[in-house]
Amino acid sequence: MHNIVTITKHWQPKKFNVNLLRPNTGIERDGHMSSGKAFGVGIRAAKKEAKRVSELYNAEIEDNTK
Numbered sequence: 001m002h003n004i005v006t007i008t009k010h011w012q013p014k015k016f017n018v019n020l021l022r023p024n025t026g027i028e029r030d031g032h033m034s035s036g037k038a039f040g041v042g043i044r045a046a047k048k049e050a051k052r053v054s055e056l057y058n059a060e061i062e063d064n065t066k
């Protein structure tokens with residue numbers, strides 16, 4: 001498993017959230033742990049933050065805005 005940065009829709013129109021998903025390290029758990037990085041920002045700010053976080057954590061970007 002690897003790190004993933006997701007861009008998702010926020011509940012407000014034309015606003016987005018950026019999250020960092022990191023693999024769980026516990027033996028008893030599967031999946032990812034989510035860490036919020038930006039909330040309720042415009043699409044440009046969301047993409048900029050996603051790029052910054054992906055470079056910092058060596059993660060791939062997953063755009064879920066469509």
